[in-house]
Amino acid sequence: MIKVxxxxxxxxxTHCSEEQLAFSGTTVEELLKLIVTKHPGLKSLNFQVAQNNDIVDLTAKVNADLIALLPPFAGG
Structure with a gap:
């Protein structure tokens, strides 16, 4: 199980701030496919993925129990 x-x-x-997902894949890209299947509204959005407080790309191996999805931030 992974907490997202x-x-x-x-x-x-997503109508939630966090959830537990059963995930048997290995990469961030595979995890995002699972998440977008559950929450199709995320498909057209750009966001970053953090694992262990570091931004990771789609090819990164999922090696943490906590993944965070971060929307684009505006500067000012």
């Missing part, structure tokens, strides 16, 4: 945390507008789309 959602931030910002992603919580509005």
């Amino acid at each position: 945390k959602y931030f910002g507008m992603l919580t509005e789309i």
Whole structure:
């Protein structure tokens, strides 16, 4: 099981700030496919994925129990 945390507008789309998902894959890309299947509204959005407080790319191996999806941040 992996805990996925959602931030910002992603919580509005998923209707939750975090959830537990059964995941048997290995990469971030595989995990995102699972998440988008459950929450299709995320498909068209750009967001970053953090694992162990580091931003990772789609090819990264999932090696943490907590993944965070971060919406784009505006500077000012």
